Amino acid sequence: MKLSARNQLKGTVCEINSGSVNDVVKIKLASGDVISATITKQSAEELGLELGKEAYAVIKASSVIVAVD
Incomplete structure (x- = not known):
């Protein structure tokens, strides 16, 4: 599979929190x-x-927003 997204971070699934419609999946990278x-x-x-x-x-974003109080 080829993707246009350049931010492809390989890791291991370390947690899955299942909801009724969505799941929150956590991936642990080699860096921790x-x-x-x-x-x-x-x-x-x-x-x-x-x-x-x-x-x-895989992260594909056209912009990153940074904010402070």
Whole structure:
């Protein structure tokens, strides 16, 4: 599979919090950092996500907003 997104972070699924419609999936990177993503429950099932499975966090954004108080 080829993607246009350049931010592809490989890691391991370390936590899945299932809701009625969406799941929050956490992927632990080699650095120890954790990326969290909210995806549909159906997508999580189709991807076969489970604890310990290798996965990628793919980030595609046209802008990043930074704010301070």
